[in-house]
Each structure stands twice: as C-alpha cells, then as structure tokens.
Amino acid sequence: MPDSESDATMMRRCVALAQSAGQSGEYPFAAVIARRGEFICESLNMVRAEGDVTRHAEMVAIASVQKKLRTTSLDDCTLYSTIEPCAMCSYAVRETRIGRVVFSLRSPLMGGHSRWKVLTDSNLSSTLPEVFAPPPIVLSGYLQHEVQTVFQKRNPLSWQFIKARRVFVESSGLEHIDISSTKSRLGRWPSLANLARAVVLDRLWRG
Secondary structure: OOOOHHHHHHHHHHHHHHHHHHHHHOOOEEEEEEEOOOOEEEEEEEEEHHHOOOOHHHHHHHHHHHHHHOOOOOOEEEEEEEEEHHHHHHHHHHHHHHOOOEEEEOOOEEEOOOOOOOOOOOHHHHHHOOOOOOEEEEEOOOOHHHHHHHHHHHOOOHHHHHHHHHOOEEOOOOEEEEOOOOOOOOOOOOHHHHHHHHHHHHHHOOE
C-alpha cells in the first residue's frame, strides 16, 4: 500500500496539473492514477474540450489506465483527485475496483461519498461479489488549501459562488475512511469472489 509520502507526491502532481487547466478553458478538476505508488496516468477535465459532460477528469483517467494496463480490474491502483468524485465517477471507481481514493475538497452536493455513498456502499460487494470488490479506502482533505487557491485564481467570482452554495467544502482535517474489511455475504469464502471476478467476469465477460 502506498505511504503518505507517495500520496503527497501524487496529490502535488494532481494540484500542479489542475493549475494548467485555464490554458484549455477548463475548470481545475484533475485526476492522477498510481499503481503501488508508481505514477500511471493523469487527466484534466475534458468536458469543454470535447463537448461531452461525461468527460470528467476521473472518468478520462480511468479509461486511460485500463487501456494502459490492459485490464479492467484496478485493485492495486489509487485514484487522486482535486475534488471528491461525483456519483458517476464513483460508480466507475467501484466497477473497476480501484483500491484507494484520495481527494482534496469534499462535495456535499455531488460527492460519491459525502452525499451519495457510492464509494463506501458495501451492499454492492456483498450482493454482487463477483463484480464488485469491497469499498475502497477513502482519504479526504489532502492539500485542500492548495486546491482552493487554484480554484480561486481560476475564477474568483465563480469560486465565491461555489463557496456560498457549499458545492465544495473543506474537511475538518485529513479524514480516513476504510470499510474494505466489511464482510460480504459469502461469509468465510471471500476468495471465491476474487476467483469469480478474475476468471469468470474479467476473462469471459469483460475480456
């Protein structure tokens, strides 16, 4: 599992990437994906560039890493994001089984954990263990002051609106959520679910 030093390195990379968003006219949503502490890929928001509202930074990065690693199962990967992944992006995290999610600012309005609980919903993995791994470890509040500064510089007026509406907010500090050890309904046979995911679903269905 990556340590706090590699988390800091990847999040700093994510923030630096977000700072470049203004050049393409995008807002500073950025995502980085690492595997066992090693950088794999990164992406900015591509909504404006591609005229497609589904092209969130996390979605673009997840699509890229699957092609790069030639697998749809990303258990040993960590997703880093400037903002808490929305419900759409969080579902993509769950279906690709990303093991850890680290982000800066929470989103009480759209967040896949703060509001919709998609990231931490253990019912997905307990009901369909052949498809969904247990919920990822979630760490929020990383470099949140730096991310706020990036958003404020990008568009001060819009940032005041975002703050007033509590679209994105700070955490009280680093918040660590780990319910990946939640027992599934398979009882004492969780390895069967791993085997089913690897052999049946990944090779026969997704492959």
